[in-house]
Amino acid sequence: MKRLGIYGLTELLEQVPAYQQVADSLRNKQNLIRAQIIDEGVPFLLSTLWQDLMTPMLIICPTTEQSLRLTERISAWTEGHGEPIRFGESESLPFERTATDNETSHQRISALAKLIKPGEKAPLLITSASAMCQTTIDRQVMEKTQHNLSVGDEISLNDISSKWDQMGYQFEATVSTPGQASRRGGIIDVFPVTSSLPYRIELWGDQIDSIRTFDPQTQRAIKEVQTIELIAAQETLPIFLDGASMDRMLGRVDLSNCTPEETKRINGEIDLLLEGNGIEDLSLYSGFFNQGNLLDYFPEDGIIATYRPVDVASSVFDIEERISQLRTVKEERGELPFNFPSNHTLWREMESRLEKHKNKLVLIPWGSDDLVIQDIHVLPFSSPPRYMGDVTKMADDMGEFSTSGGRVIASTSHTARLKELFSEQNLTASFPTDIPKLPESGTITMLKPGRENIGEGFVLNQRGNRLMVLGDTEIFGMTKRRRSARRHNSQREAFFEEISTGDYVVHVEHGIARFMGTGRKGSDEKKKEDPDNPEYLILEYSQGDRLYVPLEHLDRVAPYVAPMERSPSLTRLGTQEWSRVKERVERSTREMAADLLALYAERELVEGYAMGPDTRWQYELEESFPYEETEDQLSTLSEIKDDMESKHPMDRLVCGDVGYGKTEIALRAAFKAVMEGKQVAVLVPTTVLAQQHFETFSNRTSAFPVNVEVLSRFRSTAEQKRIVGDLKSGEIDICIGTHRLVQRDVNFKELGLIIIDEEQRFGVAHKERLKQMRSEVDVLTLTATPIPRTLHMSLAGVRDMSTIETAPEERLPIKTYVSEFSDDLIREAILREMDRDGQVYFLHNRVYNIEYMSEYIRTLVPEVRVGIAHGQMPEGELEKSMLAFTNGETDVLICTTIIESGLDIPNANTLIVNRSDNFGLAQLYQLRGRIGRSSRRGYSYLLIPRAKSLSEPAERRLKAMLSATELGSGFKIAMKDLEIRGAGNILGAEQSGHIHAVGFDLYTRLLATAVEDLRAQQEAEKAGKTAENIIPNKVHVDLRIPAGVPQNYVSDLTARLDFYQRLVKTDTEEELELMNNELRDRFGPLPWQASNLIYVAKLKLKSQNMGADSIIKTGEKITLQFPYEVSGMRPALTKLLGNRWTIGNKQLRTTVDDLGDEWEIKLLEDVEKLSAFQTAMNERLFDAVAAN
Secondary structure: OOOEOHHHHHHHHOOOHHHHHHHHHHHOOOOEEEEEOOHHHHHHHHHHHHHHHOOOEEEEEOOHHHHHHHHHHHHHHHOOOOOOEEEOOOOOOOOOOOOOOHHHHHHHHHHHHHHHOOOOOOOEEEEEHHHHHEOEOOHHHHHHHOEEEEOOOEOOHHHHHHHHHHOOOEEOOOOOOOOEEEEEOOEEEEOOOOOOOOEEEEEEOOEEEEEEEEOOOOOOEEEEEOEEEEOOOOOOOHHHOOHHHHHHHHHOOOOOOOOHHHHHHHHHHHHHHHOOOOOOOHHHHHHHHOOEOHHHHOOOOOEEEEEOHHHHHHHHHHHHHHHHHHHHHHHHHOOOOOOOOOOEOOHHHHHHHHHHOOOEEEEEOOOOHHHHOOOEEEOOEEOOOOOOOOHHHHHHHHHHHHHOOOEEEEEOOOHHHHHHHHHHOOOOOEOOOOEOOOOOOOOEEEEOOOOOOOOOOEEEOOOOOOEEEEEHHHHHOOOOEOOOOOOOOOOOOOHHHOOOOOOEEEEOOOEEEEEEEEEOOOOHHHHHHOOOOOOEEEEEOHHHOEEEEEHHHHHHEEEOOOOOOOOOOOOOOOOOHHHHHHHHHHHHHHHHHHHHHHHHHHHHHOOOOOOOOOOHHHHHHHHOOOEOOOHHHHHHHHHHHHHHHOOOOOEEEEEEOOOOOHHHHHHHHHHHHHHOOOEEEEEOOOHHHHHHHHHHHHHHOOOOOOOEEEEOOOOOHHHHHHHHHHHHHOOOOEEEEOHHHHOOOOOOOOEEEEEEEOHHHOOHHHHHHHHHHHOOOEEEEEEOOOOOHHHHHHOOOOOEEEEEOOOOOOOOOOEEEEEEOOHHHHHHHHHHHHHOOOEEEEEOOOHHHHHHHHHHHHHHOOOOOEEEEOOOOOHHHHHHHHHHHHOOOOOEEEEOHHHHOOOOOOOEEEEEEOOHHHOOHHHHHHHHOOOOOOOOOOEEEEEEOOOOOOOHHHHHHHHHHHHOOOOOOOOHHHHHHHHHHHHHHHHOHHHHHHHHHHOHHHHHHHHHHHHHHHHHHHHHHHHOOOOHHHOOOOOEEEOOOOOOOOOOOOOOHHHHHHHHHHHHHOOOHHHHHHHHHHHHHHHOOOOHHHHHHHHHHHHHHHOHHHOOOEEEEEOOEEEEEOOOOOHHHHHHHHHHHHHHOEEOOOEEEEEHHHHOOOHHHHHHHHHHHHHHHHHHHHHHHHHHHHHO
16 A cells, blocks of 8 residues: 655645635636745645646746755655656856856756656656746757667667767766766767666677666666667757858857957857867857757646746846846957847746746735735645744644644654653654554644655644644754765775876885886887787886886885975985885884874773763754764764763764864763763864854753853953853853863863864964873864875774764755956856855955955945955954854955865855965865855856966866866865875874875875784784784786786776776685676676786685795796795695695696696686695694694
8 A cells, every 4th residue: 555655645735625726727727827825835735736637837936046945845745756857047147158067957958858758747847937048958959869779779889979979978988977978899888867877888790789777986787778768968069050050140240349359269169169169168159059948848738837926027137137237248348249149038038938828827925915816716824833942832732733623744853852742741642654544633643754855834724624734943943954865976996097197106115206107118019019018007217217017016006195395206216215215114103003002002091981871861952953964973973972981081083074063073972971960171273163163052052951151362351260260160061262271270170071173273282281181081182184094094993083974964066167257257156145145255365465355346246245354464353354254244255265274154155266276276175165064055166367378287176176066076186185184183293204205105004004013913912823924925926928908908098007906906706706797897808818817816816825925837837936845745735736736845836738728727726725725724733832
């Protein structure tokens, strides 16, 4: 039986007479129907109509925000019946040269495709007025390009590739995002914009042999399908406009008003378009080529519902006024030709088209002036009371409502808490997981929501069928934000993805070099003649010396990453220089590992205070958190609680990006300590941050008897004196403060927990004072500098660390635009943020003319309030300015990079960076992290000087910024740079020098080895064994057979290097088998060289426990070389291996002939036998030692 979730309530509305009149009028297509309804009831009404009438429906909202919100709310009511489709809008205005994002374009095209081929359910489309006005791909072009491919079809690879190219697909080496395609021999990959997974098509001759979906991250095939559908990947496709029309349209452009530079630029672009080539600023010309409109796709018999028509018109007129201003300004400046077409259709034209549509519904909120019109259907909805956590009042109301025969249904995340509270109030309520049938009248039902979010609740006042629906918004004053399932990027450590010719690398044995690419040894003639000549990494050392590294030794080479203040010097080959450096670093890491282990052991001996388990108040506090916790937050929290409940003092470091929820974790730990009657000190680096934390802590603990205070320079001397006294007497539970908190006069009565935010920003003296306080109380340190995972792993068990890597709730990826400096763009960006009541950071990194810049912004956008913040201001003034911005008293903050650290202002969601070409990638990334911290989308505009050619690295950095819209993507190198600073902060200054000497990667390897060795030694000593046999032996294998991945098989260098690198790290046969299948799957049948490579890797794996040093084949002879004598075991070995092998002093020898035809398989079998034999011997030896 189909169970009802909350969406099953729609049948109650179907019994309401006013609703029936609306539905009947729409069924009879009575042209225009008006209904009056409160905002809270709109999602419920529209989803009921759609499910009842089963007709296509288009809902027009005034703004983007409203269309997003309505889509989310309606999907709660239609769950199980189908999903609403959203038709989005591009955020750049016409005539702007900004690179728009593909995501919106793909989403619009997918929506149109669902209108052309609706499937079983009638489509329900939600859009905003401005999205409708933006022109799109012509319907005929859309239908002409749409095609299916099925197994067994005959296709020509060249034809299909050129067709996809025309449809806007981009050909790349590997396919990872929608709108990409890739071609390798007889295999072609494509990621259609309507699909959630890409497809791999394999050909046999010209026939499609198989089609499979594959994982874009691992590139491994998932399952076979029979048919796939492809549609255009871009809205603007010039190629489909016939030559004559294109000539005519582009020829009409009147350049008489343009400046000479602009005339040259536009003529150049038009020439390229006429020749059929692509251009960078294609969106600027979309007015020529986007001939379609949403209404061309919407069926004539569908219902068009306009939500708040007055607001719809005024929001579009605002936009149209801005577009016309922009046109005038650009025309006067000579940047835009006079008759340049726009991709925005005027609303009055849209209205006249809507007029002709037969079936229209207009929804007007309460209290509109339209009451004079008689034919309005008034729907009996009203708003429920808001209880804001007053459960007693809610219980009374619910009891009264249900006694009079009404049904109460609440969708709340806090069912457990309400269950307790209701039993105290003697109120009967049911708490089912879902509703199998409509609840009886006079009952109260509490449901925990799934993915859906109904938003605000409502009351349906229908005699005999009254219904009250409540959400968390009404009950507690806030709703837990649901997480949308975002596609996770699995971080596969691919070193060489980011490496390009000329970058620094470090070789374990030979030192720092420059990577010169890959190649083959010998003269060009020899290289060409001999395809089996293996491929090498070419490294250039000091004085032009070159080292050729076989690709199967890729694990010896790592990218050199270190804080880049200065470039490293290249090592000289053939000298002792590198071994000395490496030895010095190894010694230092060993000392450090010993110190850390000693410190750790020491802490294990100290007795601290063991706290009890969580109290009921703790649960209540945690339940009232308005967001859903991420898995990382929960695991970190349980680690912290375990530490606090153990008898040893806690010393834990929590790393996580700003806004990833560290404050909430600190708050919960502090509350736990307070519940035990302990005091908590929270140390922060800046006064502004102290104030922010104080407000957060006070708000979250307001329902409990917890006394929170802040001690900083914002407090008068008298207040400071009072606070210091209260701390001593134990009046204050939680005290938040700057370094003022660690001064000598501050004493606590019963200090139980210290929380330190951004420890690296405190001075040495403060740290010493903290160290003294540390020995007996719990300490929790927070840092926003990301800590490299490799470092985290290598310090596992010597330093308690937790990392939070999941972005919180509804964080949307930040939209990034790179654009030339332009008044209009800056004005537009600021106004756009003002329109949604947000704030803007304008970053200008020059203090000497920052005042001039603020005047410039004031003149440009006179209606905004401007503030200034830079590091050379007197501290009091800087704090005032920052506080004014935090409290929303200024709209635009003109600032230097001082904003990099620590301020969390969810309302600031636009960042404009002037002269972005002067910043490093890591810096741009960290600055960009200041915005997009709430559920609103953040926009960053990176401005570059006009008509100035950028330096190569600057261009590369800005390109990387553009590609990195996904949260935490594409930034491996930038992140590495930041991470290394973070590593320096954790390990101390001396270690930073060592990191610089050998590069970060090698450093962490050495550190991990040092920690492992020491620990192994300690454990072995405890068990009375020697630590020799703990680390498996690496065997050198050289069979003199060509083994490798040929270039003509995997042509993309990145993919080849990635494969070698993973092969080197493989340590199980299952992984090898997976790699074998992946190669076959992605690139077709394995050539024999690649099969040899897999075989050699297998042999290495199997021989690890055998105890041999090497397996070498010279001519026909095969030799296994051991580091110890084997001749004493001759009888046992002969019995094991037979007469095929000759047993020498430290060697086993055989020949290819002795092993027979399939000598490779025999060799594998014998090696396996030897490994098993060696393992058994070792075990007997240990048992004998133990017995003695």
